[in-house]
Amino acid sequence: MRSIVGTALLLCALVVALPLGASADTQLVWAEWWTPEWGEDVIDWIVSTFEAEHPGVTVEPFFIPHGQYNDELLTLCQAGDCPDVMGMEVTWAEAFDRLGVLADLQPWVADASDAFTAEFNPGWLVYWDGRPIMAYLYTNSYGVIINEDMFSDRGLEPPTDWEELREVLREFKDPSSGQWGIALPFSTNSACHFMLYDFWTRLVQAGGHMTDENGLARFDSPAGVRTLEYYKSLLEEGLVYPGTTTGALAIGESEFRELFAAEQVAMILSGPFEKSVAEERNPDIQVAFAPPFSDCTGGHLVTGSGVAVSAQAENPELAWAFVEHLVSFEVAAKMIGERSLAWANTRALASPALQDDPMLGPMSAMVSNPASQSWTVLPGLGELCGIIMEHAQDFFLGNVSAQQALDEAAEEWNAVVTGG
Amino acid sequence: MKLRERYDLRGFWFLAPALVLLVLSVAFPLFRVFQRSFQEFSSEAGAFRNVGIQQYSDLVGDPLFWTSLRNTLVFTLGSIGLHLGIAFPIALFFNAKWPNLRVRNFFRGVVILPFLFSPPAAALLWGLLFRPLGPINYGLTQLFGTSVSFLGDPSWALFSVMLVNAWVYFPLYMILILGGLQSIPPVLHDAARVDGASWLQRVVHVTIPHLRTLLMTIVIIDFATSFIHFDLVWTMTKGGPLRSTYLISFFLYEKGLADFRYGYGSAVGVVIASFMAVCIVAYVLLLTRQQGRTA
Amino acid sequence: MIGRMAIRKALLYSAGTLIALLVLFPALYGVLTSFKPVPEIFSYPPSLIPRDWTIEPYTSILSQERYTRYFLNGYLISISSTVLCVLLGGLAGYGFSRFRLPVKRSLMLGVLALQMFPGAVLMVPYFNMARAFGLYDTYIALILIDTTFALPLVTWLLKSYFDSIPVALEEAALVDGCTRLRALVSVVAPLARAGFIGTGVFAFIRAWNEFMFALILTRGPTRAPVTVGLAELFGQYSIQWNSVMALTVVATLPLVVVFVLVQRHIIQGITSGAVK
Numbered sequence: 001m002r003s004i005v006g007t008a009l010l011l012c013a014l015v016v017a018l019p020l021g022a023s024a025d026t027q028l029v030w031a032e033w034w035t036p037e038w039g040e041d042v043i044d045w046i047v048s049t050f051e052a053e054h055p056g057v058t059v060e061p062f063f064i065p066h067g068q069y070n071d072e073l074l075t076l077c078q079a080g081d082c083p084d085v086m087g088m089e090v091t092w093a094e095a096f097d098r099l100g101v102l103a104d105l106q107p108w109v110a111d112a113s114d115a116f117t118a119e120f121n122p123g124w125l126v127y128w129d130g131r132p133i134m135a136y137l138y139t140n141s142y143g144v145i146i147n148e149d150m151f152s153d154r155g156l157e158p159p160t161d162w163e164e165l166r167e168v169l170r171e172f173k174d175p176s177s178g179q180w181g182i183a184l185p186f187s188t189n190s191a192c193h194f195m196l197y198d199f200w201t202r203l204v205q206a207g208g209h210m211t212d213e214n215g216l217a218r219f220d221s222p223a224g225v226r227t228l229e230y231y232k233s234l235l236e237e238g239l240v241y242p243g244t245t246t247g248a249l250a251i252g253e254s255e256f257r258e259l260f261a262a263e264q265v266a267m268i269l270s271g272p273f274e275k276s277v278a279e280e281r282n283p284d285i286q287v288a289f290a291p292p293f294s295d296c297t298g299g300h301l302v303t304g305s306g307v308a309v310s311a312q313a314e315n316p317e318l319a320w321a322f323v324e325h326l327v328s329f330e331v332a333a334k335m336i337g338e339r340s341l342a343w344a345n346t347r348a349l350a351s352p353a354l355q356d357d358p359m360l361g362p363m364s365a366m367v368s369n370p371a372s373q374s375w376t377v378l379p380g381l382g383e384l385c386g387i388i389m390e391h392a393q394d395f396f397l398g399n400v401s402a403q404q405a406l407d408e409a410a411e412e413w414n415a416v417v418t419g420g
Numbered sequence: 421m422k423l424r425e426r427y428d429l430r431g432f433w434f435l436a437p438a439l440v441l442l443v444l445s446v447a448f449p450l451f452r453v454f455q456r457s458f459q460e461f462s463s464e465a466g467a468f469r470n471v472g473i474q475q476y477s478d479l480v481g482d483p484l485f486w487t488s489l490r491n492t493l494v495f496t497l498g499s500i501g502l503h504l505g506i507a508f509p510i511a512l513f514f515n516a517k518w519p520n521l522r523v524r525n526f527f528r529g530v531v532i533l534p535f536l537f538s539p540p541a542a543a544l545l546w547g548l549l550f551r552p553l554g555p556i557n558y559g560l561t562q563l564f565g566t567s568v569s570f571l572g573d574p575s576w577a578l579f580s581v582m583l584v585n586a587w588v589y590f591p592l593y594m595i596l597i598l599g600g601l602q603s604i605p606p607v608l609h610d611a612a613r614v615d616g617a618s619w620l621q622r623v624v625h626v627t628i629p630h631l632r633t634l635l636m637t638i639v640i641i642d643f644a645t646s647f648i649h650f651d652l653v654w655t656m657t658k659g660g661p662l663r664s665t666y667l668i669s670f671f672l673y674e675k676g677l678a679d680f681r682y683g684y685g686s687a688v689g690v691v692i693a694s695f696m697a698v699c700i701v702a703y704v705l706l707l708t709r710q711q712g713r714t715a
Numbered sequence: 716m717i718g719r720m721a722i723r724k725a726l727l728y729s730a731g732t733l734i735a736l737l738v739l740f741p742a743l744y745g746v747l748t749s750f751k752p753v754p755e756i757f758s759y760p761p762s763l764i765p766r767d768w769t770i771e772p773y774t775s776i777l778s779q780e781r782y783t784r785y786f787l788n789g790y791l792i793s794i795s796s797t798v799l800c801v802l803l804g805g806l807a808g809y810g811f812s813r814f815r816l817p818v819k820r821s822l823m824l825g826v827l828a829l830q831m832f833p834g835a836v837l838m839v840p841y842f843n844m845a846r847a848f849g850l851y852d853t854y855i856a857l858i859l860i861d862t863t864f865a866l867p868l869v870t871w872l873l874k875s876y877f878d879s880i881p882v883a884l885e886e887a888a889l890v891d892g893c894t895r896l897r898a899l900v901s902v903v904a905p906l907a908r909a910g911f912i913g914t915g916v917f918a919f920i921r922a923w924n925e926f927m928f929a930l931i932l933t934r935g936p937t938r939a940p941v942t943v944g945l946a947e948l949f950g951q952y953s954i955q956w957n958s959v960m961a962l963t964v965v966a967t968l969p970l971v972v973v974f975v976l977v978q979r980h981i982i983q984g985i986t987s988g989a990v991k
Contacts, residue, residue, distance in 0.1 A: 095678075095679045095680045098461070187657075188660020188662075191658070242553050244569065248572065249661045250569050250570070380679050383674060383679070
């Protein structure tokens with residue numbers, strides 16, 4: 001009898017204790033879009049390593065596909081349901097900040113752990129309205145990427161500047177087998193990528209600036225004209241996949257990636273992540289950055305993706321701890337090694353192996369060039385990409401001159417930036 | 421007991437369940453949207469404040485609004501024409517007397533296939549088919565020595581997306597029309613045949629008049645769904661090239677929602693709905709007046 | 716009349732084949748694409764039949780539990796909302812068709828007007844409503860929304876089908892002592908069977924393809940339908956082209972089979988006996 005009562009009491013205690021135990025777990029929600037790219041294993045590893053160091057804490061990764069991420073997150077946040085730590089793109093940040101849901105990271109940065117302060121470059125904080133609202137997890141720069149085998153098969157050397165690129169493109173052009181030297185994203189489908197990979201990158205090289213300190217357009221300069229005319233000259237010579245201008249207007253970034261992996265083109269203009277993306281499709285492909293180009297300047301564009309912390313977070317210290325974890329050495333080493341991502345950790349980036357990495361090695365040179373520019377938070381950045389794209393298309397199709405196209409784009413750009 | 425002499429309020433019982441659901445789930449939120457169209461979100465207050473008709477005046481002053489309206493009208497009217505033009509003959513075709521019903525049923529079952537592709541899947545599929553060195557252009561080059569950039573050429577893009585939209589949706593309209601064809605009492609056709617009418621004359625004088633309400637309804641449905649079309653074309657072109665496929669729903673989405681300018685988005689929504697309502701009411705009045713009968 | 720039959724046969728069959736080809740060729744290309752490795756999809760010259768058959772997209776989908784969940788959810792939500800929609804719409808369509816009512820024209824146009832807002836406009840209000848009523852991430856929310864979105868057009872469609880059925884039959888039934896409801900169910904509905912099929916198909920596919928609200932109102936695969944699963948294949952950098960096709964095939968295959976089998980039994984011409 002006593003044993004029965006004893007067992008019953010024990011069971012009751014367990015039943016009562018379990019829910020209590022469960023509710024003693026603090027929850028942290030991490031919104032992200034990276035699961036398809038990195039794989040669920042990597043996400044789980046990131047989460048479990050953090051949970052191991054913080055007993056009693058559960059991190060719930062909340063996956064939203066990149067294409068719908070902005071919409072869904074805005075909807076959640078306006079209803080007061082913002083995830084504690086949110087993946088964030090510079091393109092989206094301003095709208096969230098306008099809603100008032102992004103925490104000012106400055107106090108956290110000032111009070112951060114030693115590891116963070118030592119290994120996080122302050123340039124990786126993204127500012128808006130004088131406050132850091134976002135921290136990069138990885139930075140990117142863009143340059144010409146080559147398929148090494150396709151070059152060696154033809155006995156060609158990788159180009160080292162824009163004119164050599166033109167010459168090499170002539171060598172690769174082979175319509176009968178559907179092969180070209182390069183595929184570039186001129187489709188409206190990937191307007192932001194045209195602006196970043198192609199326009200802004202070439203603009204920096206041409207000695208120009210996208211905006212002034214207030215975000216107003218400065219790209220309608222001779223450097224801008226030089227940029228647009230360069231690409232048009234490539235198009236007119238039929239050097240860009242698929243050899244016609246209207247054809248090129250149908251090629252977006254997902255297409256150029258597949259063409260590169262399928263070895264229909266020898267080069268693309270993009271970032272270091274392309275290596276792992278291409279290898280997933282074609283394990284035998286040998287991918288490397290061409291040597292960093294130099295035109296009027298040797299600068300490149302510096303961009304990245306990162307995370308922001310919710311101003312509504314119940315547990316802000318925990319949220320910040322998770323951010324520190326994301327940019328910690330262990331996570332950085334893994335992401336650098338496995339995904340060719342220039343993860344935001346100086347110690348991991350300084351490793352000698354990195355300098356030999358065909359992607360990250362050249363990229364660190366590109367990024368540290370004094371003329372390199374970083375892209376900034378601006379209101380309506382998504383719209384701005386569309387404006388650049390549309391007017392560039394107008395010029396490529398021969399409807400307007402380059403200066404005209406840029407002037408019209410600048411006018412619309414400024415209206416968006418000031419009108420808000 | 422004649423069924424249509426005077427008001428018979430018992431009819432409201434039949435309407436009630438549907439109306440209740442619609443009022444609760446749509447009418448109330450839409451009223452909120454209407455309210456919002458006169459407001460703007462201010463980050464200082466962290467809330468919406470009233471700005472009168474400013475959203476509407478901004479809207480009317482934006483040239484992109486007018487471009488997208490024009491594109492949308494072309495898209496909508498063209499789609500209606502395409503859908504009916506394809507679905508009606510095919511429905512007639514399936515309604516004809518077939519020697520072997522099994523074969524007919526097989527074809528009829530198979531023709532619904534496009535409708536089963538969800539918008540993103542169809543967009544992807546046709547993106548592959550239409551691409552510059554893809555299957556369709558390969559065929560064109562081999563046969564005729566030309567190629568067309570269906571989605572990259574501003575003069576082709578709108579037509580191309582209309583074509584894809586028609587491919588996906590025509591089976592639906594075919595089924596709807598077929599349903600109507602099968603409700604025509606055979607005696608009417610028999611009588612016309614006895615009078616010596618040819619097949620075409622029978623279609624024009626028996627079939628179409630009998631299906632008048634159904635066809636009108638289908639036009640209205642097609643107008644309503646095509647005007648606010650989003651998913652398929654957005655995935656295919658995002659409004660390009662050169663804004664040639666930029667529809668009014670893209671304008672609402674990009675300008676209003678993607679940057680959380682919710683007041684502006686609401687105003688755009690109200691304007692779209694009002695415009696559509698005017699068109700449809702005008703259409704209905706025109707048709708029922710012609711007929712000289714009340715609905 | 717053998718000659719005439721033969722000509723008719725030849726015309727019908729060849730027209731049928733032509734239509735089937737034009738309509739099916741893209742679909743066929745899509746299905747075959749699901750068996751190609753992605754680099755082959757982008758190779759030149761483009762292939763129709765895969766050179767390198769791969770069933771990896773299928774094994775990947777069929778082996779993951781989350782996709783089974785997506786299918787089940789999709790069917791559950793779509794079937795439920797179709798049934799609900801046709802029920803409510805059938806009643807309302809009958810009411811509009813057979814009764815003289817005050818403000819009827821305004822009501823009908825009002826119902827239609829509710830259809831005229833782009834879905835995006837309702838994103839935020841619906842999300843807030845769902846949370847307020849505790850319906851976030853539930854089947855009910857999605858079923859109600861899908862029903863609501865299809866209801867106005869379903870009502871209009873069914874009304875027009877009912878309109879084309881002569882009133883004489885119901886009058887006979889009413890004289891015999893039937894209630895209006897009974898008349899609808901036993902006399903009118905069977906005659907409008909073909910109309911119900913078409914309308915049901917419309918409502919089903921509309922629910923089946925619903926994406927935006929399905930994504931916003933669910934969290935994870937527990938209650939999300941297939942459209943959400945499909946969106947996961949659109950990564951930031953690359954699209955899983957073959958998997959998208961494979962998922963479409965796997966998800967809609969049951970629908971195709973059902974439709975091909977069932978339409979044979981249900982869609983029939985009106986026999987002359989019915990009118991008598």
